[in-house]
Structure formats: C-alpha cells, structure tokens
Amino acid sequence: MYGGKSYILKGSVSLSLIILILLVTTLLVSAKNQPRISLVEVKTCNLAKGEWVEDKKRPLYSGFECKQWLSNIFSCRVMGRPDFSFEGYRWQPEGCNIPEFNRVNFLRRMQNKTIAFIGDSLGREQFQSLMCMATGGKESPEVQNVGSEYGLVIPKGAPRPGGWAYRFPTTNTTVLSYWSASLTDLVPMNNTDPPHLIAMHLDRPPAFIRNYLHRFHVLVLNTGHHWSRDKIEKNHWVMHVNGTRVEGGYFKNVENAKKFTIHSLVKWLDAQLPLHPRLKAFFTTISPRHEKCNNTIPLSRGSKITGEGGSLDTIVESAVNGTRVKILDITALSKLRDEAHIAGCKLKPKKASNVTSAPTFNDCLHWCLPGIPDTWNELLIAQL
Numbered sequence: 001m002y003g004g005k006s007y008i009l010k011g012s013v014s015l016s017l018i019i020l021i022l023l024v025t026t027l028l029v030s031a032k033n034q035p036r037i038s039l040v041e042v043k044t045c046n047l048a049k050g051e052w053v054e055d056k057k058r059p060l061y062s063g064f065e066c067k068q069w070l071s072n073i074f075s076c077r078v079m080g081r082p083d084f085s086f087e088g089y090r091w092q093p094e095g096c097n098i099p100e101f102n103r104v105n106f107l108r109r110m111q112n113k114t115i116a117f118i119g120d121s122l123g124r125e126q127f128q129s130l131m132c133m134a135t136g137g138k139e140s141p142e143v144q145n146v147g148s149e150y151g152l153v154i155p156k157g158a159p160r161p162g163g164w165a166y167r168f169p170t171t172n173t174t175v176l177s178y179w180s181a182s183l184t185d186l187v188p189m190n191n192t193d194p195p196h197l198i199a200m201h202l203d204r205p206p207a208f209i210r211n212y213l214h215r216f217h218v219l220v221l222n223t224g225h226h227w228s229r230d231k232i233e234k235n236h237w238v239m240h241v242n243g244t245r246v247e248g249g250y251f252k253n254v255e256n257a258k259k260f261t262i263h264s265l266v267k268w269l270d271a272q273l274p275l276h277p278r279l280k281a282f283f284t285t286i287s288p289r290h291e292k293c294n295n296t297i298p299l300s301r302g303s304k305i306t307g308e309g310g311s312l313d314t315i316v317e318s319a320v321n322g323t324r325v326k327i328l329d330i331t332a333l334s335k336l337r338d339e340a341h342i343a344g345c346k347l348k349p350k351k352a353s354n355v356t357s358a359p360t361f362n363d364c365l366h367w368c369l370p371g372i373p374d375t376w377n378e379l380l381i382a383q384l
C-alpha cells in the first residue's frame with residue numbers, strides 16, 4: 001500500500017518534473033523561434049553581421065500569387081525556374097534577433113505613414129518585395145493606387161510612369177517607388193547639339209525628393225549600377241556641378257562622380273532631417289552583381305559574415321558616417337547568395353504563362369522574388 005502510495009507520489013513528482021521540463025523546453029524553443037526583441041538590442045547590433053539559416057517558414061509569400069505587385073521577370077516561379085531551395089532561408093544577425101515579419105503588426109506600426117523607395121531597379125525590387133510582404137502576396141483589391149497624389153502618372157508617349165504609390169486604406173499606409181537611377185537632378189538642356197542632352201546635377205537632389213520629402217516618414221535611397229561611362233552616354237547625361245558643366249578632371253572618373261553625388265545627397269538630407277523630425281532616412285549599400293550565377297546550391301559561398309570589418313560599400317558607409325542618415329548594409333550578406341539571381345541556365349519561361357519575353361540575358365544582378373530583397377526589408381523594418 002505504502003509502496004503503491006509512494007509510487008503514485010513519486011509518479012506525480014516525476015510527472016510535475018516532466019511537465020516543468022516540457023514547459024521550460026517549450027519556452028526555450030519558442031524563445032528561439034519567436035525571439036522577443038528589444039529595439040535597443042537592434043540599435044546596438046550590427047545587422048549586417050550574421051548568418052543565413054534554413055527556415056521552414058520561408059518564403060514569406062508566394063511568387064505565383066503575388067502577381068499584382070511583382071514584375072514577371074523578378075518572379076522566378078512565373079518565369080519557370082525549376083529549383084527553389086534558395087527561398088528557404090532567413091538572415092540571423094549575430095548577437096541580436098530581428099522580429100519575425102508580421103504584416104498586420106507592420107501596417108499598424110506604419111499607420112498614417114509613407115514609405116518611399118527612391119533609386120534604381122534594385123530599389124524597385126525592394127519596393128515590390130515590400131508590397132508582397134505587406135499583402136501576404138495575395139490579390140488585394142482594397143489597396144488604392146494613389147500615384148497621382150505624387151505626380152506619378154504616365155507621361156505622354158512614355159511606356160510607364162516614373163513610379164508607383166499604393167495605399168493600404170485600413171491603416172492609411174502608403175508605399176511608393178520612384179525611379180531615379182543616379183539620384184541626381186535631371187533637367188533637359190536647351191538648344192544643344194546633339195539635342196535631348198540632359199543636365200545631370202550631381203550636387204542637387206532629384207526634384208521628386210525635394211518636392212515630397214515633407215510627406216515621407218521612411219525614405220530608402222539606392223544607386224550604383226547606372227554609374228558607368230556607357231550608361232551615362234546612352235542616357236545623354238551631362239554632368240553639372242554648381243550649375244555648370246563639368247568635364248574631365250576629378251569627374252572624368254565615373255566612380256568619383258558617383259561618390260561626389262552620394263556624399264552631396266547625404267549631406268543635404270542630413271541638413272533636412274532636423275526640419276522633418278518624423279522622417280527616418282536610409283541609404284542602401286550597393287547590391288552585388290556576380291560574375292557568374294548558374295549555381296543552384298544555396299550557400300555555396302558560405303553562410304556567415306563575421307568580423308570587425310565595415311561595409312563592403314565604402315562609399316555609402318563613409319557618406320553616412322557621422323550623419324543622421326542610416327546605412328542599410330546589404331552588400332556582404334547578399335554576396336553570399338549567387339544562386340538567388342533571376343538569371344541562370346535553367347531559367348526558361350513557362351509555355352502556359354503570359355510571359356512574352358524570355359530572359360535570354362544573363363542577369364546576375366537582379367534577384368528572384370520572393371528572395372534576397374525580402375531580407376533587406378526585414379533589416380529595414382527592424383530599424384523603424
């Protein structure tokens with residue numbers, strides 16, 4: 001009898017112990033999966049250092065279903081890429097956790113706010129990624145096109161507007177994208193030979209930024225890949241500083257011109273920020289182009305970025321140093337992901353899809369979506 005009783009007693013003690021162990025384990029596991037994060041932690045932690053880790057909950061949305069926001073060429077599922085293992089990773093910063101993305105919380109936090117992506121096609125990819133993240137990649141008829149509020153209408157004879165702006169009516173959150181590949185002010189020149197030359201004012205922010213800065217709460221800038229002699233000539237851009245044409249000398253080197261522009265813009269923005277206390281400004285570092293990207297095995301180049309070093313993009317890093325403009329340092333972590341570009345030998349359009357032009361180009365610059373730009377957005381959101 002006693003034996004039996006003590007057995008029961010022991011039994012319940014061990015049962016409570018087991019329950020306790022289970023409880024602690026569950027707490028630990030859930031703490032690991034759903035990190036509680038303090039903003040202080042993120043602010044003191046270098047988000048650019050860390051590791052790509054497998055995550056069964058990835059991708060954050062379906063590339064098939066997010067057609068409303070994704071350009072076909074960025075949607076590798078629409079384009080018929082056969083391998084998708086690259087979609088199953090998230091970035092784990094070293095020494096801190098970023099909160100798991102939750103679109104309802106995100107939109108609530110962004111109530112009455114406008115998020116603007118201004119830059120080149122990589123910035124546009126980040127914009128499309130955020131639209132998919134914020135809608136869960138689902139058809140969203142309630143989202144309003146408010147482009148006209150920002151003058152984003154298709155100019156006469158142009159194939160597309162200079163950008164797009166969409167509003168989530170439940171939270172009054174606006175997300176917009178504006179095309180400014182060089183982040184300079186571009187003004188058509190008069191009476192020039194050849195005609196159609198465009199003055200590219202390296203020391204003047206694009207008019208769009210000057211006009212609408214007061215309406216932005218989050219501004220994300222990027223540039224880089226249009227700074228080549230070839231592209232500048234094809235665009236008929238003529239560099240100007242102080243309102244006059246500059247040729248030769250320091251500006252003959254396009255890399256110098258880019259550096260001068262980024263530094264001028266950041267300096268101007270830094271002076272504007274105290275006048276716009278609600279605005280947070282970020283400069284995204286350059287998105288890496290790979291020489292070759294036919295690899296399909298994730299993390300073949302390694303999974304970690306460690307060490308004391310700074311950004312691989314020393315131009316943006318030094319421009320924002322000591323200013324109120326924040327760096328969104330995505331270069332090194334993206335460089336590990338050569339398998340996640342839109343090009344590759346396997347990329348062929350599906351017969352059934354409505355894709356008219358096959359990506360016969362070898363594009364080792366742009367990224368599949370869902371994909372790497374989703375991570376850029378997670379790092380951005382962690383800092384808002």
Ligand SMILES: *[C@@H]1O[C@H](CO)[C@@H](O)[C@H](O)[C@H]1NC(C)=O
Pocket residue numbers: 111112113114172
């Ligand atoms: C939406 O947000 C803007 C600020 O971004 C504010 O000026 C406007 O009044 C808001 N509209 C509504 C309907 O809440």
Ligand SMILES: *[C@@H]1O[C@H](CO)[C@@H](O)[C@H](O)[C@H]1NC(C)=O
Pocket residue numbers: 111112172
């Ligand atoms: C959003 O704007 C509306 C209208 O101006 C206001 O009533 C509401 O309190 C604002 N919400 C937040 C979170 O700022």
Ligand SMILES: *[C@@H]1O[C@H](CO)[C@@H](O)[C@H](O)[C@H]1NC(C)=O
Pocket residue numbers: 188189190
């Ligand atoms: C041409 O010059 C005039 C006078 O300086 C100016 O008003 C105009 O905006 C310029 N640009 C074009 C494209 O005509």
Ligand SMILES: *[C@@H]1O[C@H](CO)[C@@H](O)[C@H](O)[C@H]1NC(C)=O
Pocket residue numbers: 241242246
């Ligand atoms: C532009 O003007 C500033 C101030 O007058 C001067 O310091 C600078 O050298 C000028 N830059 C060029 C490229 O003309």
Ligand SMILES: *[C@@H]1O[C@H](CO)[C@@H](O)[C@H](O)[C@H]1NC(C)=O
Pocket residue numbers: 294295296345
């Ligand atoms: C990638 O292309 C190179 C030739 O450019 C070839 O040797 C290599 O086998 C290809 N790799 C894959 C994974 O297809």
Ligand SMILES: *[C@@H]1O[C@H](CO)[C@@H](O)[C@H](O)[C@H]1NC(C)=O
Pocket residue numbers: 310317318321322
């Ligand atoms: C940032 O500026 C400080 C002070 O001017 C300088 O010591 C430091 O080396 C700079 N860091 C970078 C990454 O440029």
Ligand SMILES: *[C@@H]1O[C@H](CO)[C@@H](O)[C@H](O)[C@H]1NC(C)=O
Pocket residue numbers: 352353354
């Ligand atoms: C392709 O596009 C045409 C015209 O936009 C449309 O009528 C057709 O249904 C589309 N086909 C598919 C398979 O989506």
